[in-house]
Amino acid sequence: MSVAAPAATADAPLIRLRGVTKVYGEGALAFQALRGVDLDIARGEFVAIMGPSGSGKSTAMNLIGCLDRPSAGAYLFQGVHVEALARDERARLRRRFFGFVFQGFNLLARTTAQENVELPLLYRGASAAERHAAAARALDAVGLKGWEHHTPGELSGGQQQRVAIARAIVTEPAVLLADEPTGNLDTQRSVEIMELIARLNRERGITVIMVTHEPDMAAYARRVVRFVDGVVESDRHHAHTAAAAAQEPA
Numbered sequence: 171m172s173v174a175a176p177a178a179t180a181d182a183p184l185i186r187l188r189g190v191t192k193v194y195g196e197g198a199l200a201f202q203a204l205r206g207v208d209l210d211i212a213r214g215e216f217v218a219i220m221g222p223s224g225s226g227k228s229t230a231m232n233l234i235g236c237l238d239r240p241s242a243g244a245y246l247f248q249g250v251h252v253e254a255l256a257r258d259e260r261a262r263l264r265r266r267f268f269g270f271v272f273q274g275f276n277l278l279a280r281t282t283a284q285e286n287v288e289l290p291l292l293y294r295g296a297s298a299a300e301r302h303a304a305a306a307r308a309l310d311a312v313g314l315k316g317w318e319h320h321t322p323g324e325l326s327g328g329q330q331q332r333v334a335i336a337r338a339i340v341t342e343p344a345v346l347l348a349d350e351p352t353g354n355l356d357t358q359r360s361v362e363i364m365e366l367i368a369r370l371n372r373e374r375g376i377t378v379i380m381v382t383h384e385p386d387m388a389a390y391a392r393r394v395v396r397f398v399d400g401v402v403e404s405d406r407h408h409a410h411t412a413a414a415a416a417q418e419p420a
């Protein structure tokens with residue numbers, strides 16, 4: 171896609187935020203959710219975003235995922251100034267490069283797993299046969315082979331989140347944005363989802379940015395960025411991750 175592939179930006183980080191602010195509302199009701207965020211994320215990273223409720227984590231995720239635009243500052247994705255794009259150009263970038271997973275799964279009810287996962291491909295002009303095959307592959311990749319024709323109501327929470335992850339990766343995105351993906355799951359199901367996300371990062375090279383409140387889940391990431399009051403308070407790299415530990419022989 172031309173908008174995302176200018177020649178001069180091969181060495182740019184995948185994601186670069188510079189002095190990014192976000193103000194919601196106007197006048198006396200205006201609220202500054204982000205107050206000048208600087209953040210670089212390289213291709214292939216697995217980053218956990220932590221911080222108190224209301225610190226701007228979801229706001230930052232929405233900006234990074236091109237769902238919204240900054241009030242001021244610069245957001246460069248592969249060197250492209252996203253803040254300067256028109257709404258439809260931003261939407262194209264979003265559909266081409268980003269997959270989203272949310273705490274509440276956000277699946278269509280009374281719609282099968284297969285159909286939920288095919289949905290993002292409708293925008294791509296893929297044929298029905300291509301959509302079907304790609305969705306089946308994505309469901310297989312998240313361990314749901316055989317569950318294609320079940321609706322969300324017939325699936326457990328962990329299975330529903332797997333469908334949501336399949337829907338997020340069916341377009342082969344560069345970036346997976348997960349906003350508290352295990353927030354509605356018990357510990358065992360949370361660990362399974364984290365193992366899955368870590369595997370997608372490791373084996374497919376998908377850049378993962380994940381908001382979580384739980385240190386046990388953040389431990390799967392190699393880097394933890396902490397937001398407080400709309401700014402990045404700390405940014406730490408880990409040599410060892412929970413996923414790596416799980417792979418080592420006992």
Ligand SMILES: Nc1ncnc2c1ncn2[C@@H]1O[C@H](COP(=O)(O)OP(=O)(O)O)[C@@H](O)[C@H]1O
Binds near residue numbers: 195202203223228230
């Ligand atoms: N659409 C919105 N309109 C007005 N205020 C908002 C909106 N979205 C978020 N906020 C406010 O911005 C602040 C940051 O929100 P958010 O990014 O959702 O925080 P977090 O995800 O860290 O809990 C909060 O005080 C929240 O109430």
Ligand SMILES: [Mg+2]
Binds near residue numbers: 227228349
């Ligand atoms: Mg949030």
